[in-house]
Amino acid sequence: MMSFSAAAPSPRARSTALDLGAFVTASPSSFHAAREAARRLEEAGFTALRETDRWEAADVAGDRYVLRDGSLIAWSAPEGASTSTPFRIVGSHTDSPALKLKPNPELGAEQLTQVGVEIYGGPLLNSWLDRELRMAGRLALADGSTVLVETPGLLRVPQLAVHLDRGVTKDGLTLDPQRHMQPLLGFAGHDVLEILAERAGVRRAEIVGMDVVTADSQAPALFGAHEEFLASGRLDNLSSVHAEVEALATVARGDRPETAAGPAPIALMVANDHEEVGSATRSGAGGPFLEDVLVRVHAALGGDEATRRQVMASSMVLSADAGHAAHPNYPERHDPVTRPRLGEGPMLKINAQQRYATDAVGIAAFVAACESAGVPHQHFVSHNAMPCGSTIGPITATRLGMTTIDVGLTLLSMHSAREMCATADPLLLQQACAAFLRG
Numbered sequence: 001m002m003s004f005s006a007a008a009p010s011p012r013a014r015s016t017a018l019d020l021g022a023f024v025t026a027s028p029s030s031f032h033a034a035r036e037a038a039r040r041l042e043e044a045g046f047t048a049l050r051e052t053d054r055w056e057a058a059d060v061a062g063d064r065y066v067l068r069d070g071s072l073i074a075w076s077a078p079e080g081a082s083t084s085t086p087f088r089i090v091g092s093h094t095d096s097p098a099l100k101l102k103p104n105p106e107l108g109a110e111q112l113t114q115v116g117v118e119i120y121g122g123p124l125l126n127s128w129l130d131r132e133l134r135m136a137g138r139l140a141l142a143d144g145s146t147v148l149v150e151t152p153g154l155l156r157v158p159q160l161a162v163h164l165d166r167g168v169t170k171d172g173l174t175l176d177p178q179r180h181m182q183p184l185l186g187f188a189g190h191d192v193l194e195i196l197a198e199r200a201g202v203r204r205a206e207i208v209g210m211d212v213v214t215a216d217s218q219a220p221a222l223f224g225a226h227e228e229f230l231a232s233g234r235l236d237n238l239s240s241v242h243a244e245v246e247a248l249a250t251v252a253r254g255d256r257p258e259t260a261a262g263p264a265p266i267a268l269m270v271a272n273d274h275e276e277v278g279s280a281t282r283s284g285a286g287g288p289f290l291e292d293v294l295v296r297v298h299a300a301l302g303g304d305e306a307t308r309r310q311v312m313a314s315s316m317v318l319s320a321d322a323g324h325a326a327h328p329n330y331p332e333r334h335d336p337v338t339r340p341r342l343g344e345g346p347m348l349k350i351n352a353q354q355r356y357a358t359d360a361v362g363i364a365a366f367v368a369a370c371e372s373a374g375v376p377h378q379h380f381v382s383h384n385a386m387p388c389g390s391t392i393g394p395i396t397a398t399r400l401g402m403t404t405i406d407v408g409l410t411l412l413s414m415h416s417a418r419e420m421c422a423t424a425d426p427l428l429l430q431q432a433c434a435a436f437l438r439g
Contacts, residue, residue: 008226009423016246016427017230021220023242024232028136028150028215030070030094030273033238035148037072037245037271041065044249046074051292060300063252066293070094070138070211070273071283073293074245076252078264083303087294087315088265088437089402090247091285091392092240093275096233097123097415098213099157099181101135105192107182113190114182115155120213121276125175127416128214129159133183137212139200149200153217155183183214216417228343228423235419237275239409239426240320244269247433254438265315266297267437275321275392285392291399316365317404318436319357319393320429322421323349323380325410338381340410343422345376346429349391349406357393362405366436373435375428378410407432 132153
């Protein structure tokens with residue numbers, strides 16, 4: 001395995017990390033992340049397709065993307081792509097743990113306006129205390145249209161002072177999600193929906209539904225003795241979305257020579273919503289979005305079910321989702337031998353229970369991609385007494401039957417309102433994704 005030092009990030013690594021921070025700032029919700037990804041791809045020459053239109057061969061050729069709610073799929077088809085051209089796919093997810101506004105969010109006590117929220121995913125609740133929080137997401141209007149909305153840091157969940165909870169220093173902090181996590185908005189009399197309507201440029205009476213979450217308003221920042229770390233919200237998993245968007249744009253702009261296995265593959269990225277709550281939605285990995293697009297692209301190229309199954313068998317998926325770095329304050333929580341570290345490149349995520357989809361064939365493919373890109377790599381396995389989470393990888397493998405590999409960059413503070421990674425790692429993940437997409 002290659003060795004790598006993150007003590008002094010290169011200028012390119014620093015620039016990539018800062019660009020990831022800009023991507024996060026522009027993406028306070030899954031809907032904003034999908035839109036920002038589309039904007040960046042359009043700047044790289046990609047054009048949009050609509051799911052409601054019929055797709056012909058000319059429509060799916062070249063560089064295209066399609067949006068569905070808070071999810072996006074984009075691809076770059078090489079010249080001469082045919083019904084036998086396989087896919088190389090990188091997948092990620094656009095959502096993160098958060099506080100999500102309830103349909104009737106108006107609350108109040110002690111002459112203060114609060115916002116009613118429920119818990120989305122599995123956030124570290126204590127990390128959401130005493131932070132100024134943005135609201136962001138999608139509003140559905142009476143005419144059937146939708147608009148995106150975002151605010152500055154208007155909300156805060158204030159923690160109870162230690163003088164009123166003397167046991168907290170001995171017994172630890174216990175938070176009731178219903179009683180203790182309702183943010184303050186202002187003095188009594190404020191209307192949450194009126195504020196959202198004003199920010200979105202619509203009338204309050206037009207709003208008939210909303211998907212609005214909170215996000216940390218503090219800007220991402222580099223820190224450390226040599227600025228070797230990046231602190232930011234939503235690194236799980238916008239670090240992967242950013243990497244695959246930039247990787248796909250790089251592949252689309254570059255030469256696409258034939259590989260040892262034949263013609264260059266169709267390079268495709270998918271950024272699904274709702275991974276943090278199970279993926280079982282129309283825009284999640286458990287839904288039909290990716291399969292629908294693959295079927296339609298292959299059919300537009302002239303394929304049928306038989307040739308599509310052949311292509312699926314020769315295609316491959318890289319599921320990119322952030323993972324845990326070995327924590328210096330909790331060394332016993334990690335495997336005693338396999339200890340992924342910040343700044344040492346993306347890790348292959350492996351699990352005997354198939355909570356990750358990686359197998360030996362997939363390992364070989366990802367190692368080859370890393371070596372071709374000159375990128376170091378490492379491994380992740382869980383401590384046997386601490387079952388790991390999962391990703392879109394096993395779900396995608398189950399739906400499509402493709403060889404699937406789970407990878408990701410290393411984080412500390414995962415599921416905190418403000419996570420951290422090494423400044424060097426976003427560029428390394430991006431380079432590995434680009435090499436994988438090239439085939």
